[in-house]
Amino acid sequence: MHLDTRLAALAPLGGFFALRTGEPPHGPLPTLAEAYDRTPPGPGRPHPLDARVRRVAAGVGAAEPRVAASVAHQALAARLWSVALGCAVRYGRVPDLDPRLLRWDPAGGAPEDLWLTEVREPAGPVPLADAVLHGHLEPLAAALRARHRLAAGLLRGNAASALAGAARQLARWARENDEPDAADRARALAARLLAHPLLAGAGAGVLDFRRRSCCLYYRVPGGGVCGDCCFARAPRSSAHGSSG
Structure with a gap:
């Protein structure tokens, strides 16, 4: 199945x-390449990641910037995995997801709006690890760690959790729409990716994934623990806050 210029097969998911x-209708927005750039922006121009972390902090009431940074990281990772997995399952291929082609509104709500300015048909199969892990999540993690005290294990856990969540949602959609082959494909892709060296050891399971690190969401007022958290209940001691 060829990619269509609107990637319409993703919408029902x-x-x-x-x-x-295409281009955002309300004027240019930063690209994800700009978000991953660790070079300080020009005077009067906030870095896109700083703007996003502030937006998330205000939205969830996080007093600690690193908590908001972790939440922002996992949310963007979930969007990127969802897009890539959705394309792989629905089209059998992934478009060029070069960070320079993806525009993003750091001040927007959740889930993040992403615009792929040009749908490029790949010349051959594009491994999901190259498209998402190497193309996005490695530079995103490096940019966030340059600004916030986030453990590498925490970010790896976020990436794995986001992948498993996207696969779980896609498999659920496929089963509800009587597409068992698509559900099997989603699970198989996720299992292969969770075994990748950049994600291996981050947790156990696939669609029933449970991570080995904490994303710090319990430190958001009223946050509690996530469904795949390594903790059964929110820790009482702030010493767990750096879990990674």
Whole structure:
């Protein structure tokens, strides 16, 4: 199945999977390449990641910037995995997801709006690890760690959790729409990716994934623990806050 210019097959999967195409209608927005750039922006121009962390902190009431940074990281990772997995399952291929082609509104709500400015048909199969892990999550983690005290294990856990969540949602959609082959494909892709050296050891399971690190969401007012958290209940001691 060839990619269509609007990637219309993603829309029925839900908001985390949908990907707008073309230029944003309300003027230019930063690209994800700019978000990953660790060079300080010019005077009067906030870095896109700083703007995003502030937006998330205000939205969830996080007093600690590193907590908001972790939440922002996992949310963007979930969007990227969802788009890539959705394309792989629905089209059998992934478009060019070069960070320079993806525009993003750091001041927007959740899930993040992403615009793929040009849908490029790949010349051959694009491994999901190259498209997402190497193309996005490695530079995103490096940029966030340059600004916030986030453990590498925490970010690896976020990436794995986001992948498992996207696969779980995609498999659920496939089963509800009587597409068992698509559900099997989603699970198989996720299992292969969770075994990748950049994610291996981050947790156990696939669609029933449970991570070995904490994303710090319990430190958000009223946050509690996530469904795949390594903790059964929110820790009482702040010493757990750096879990990674």
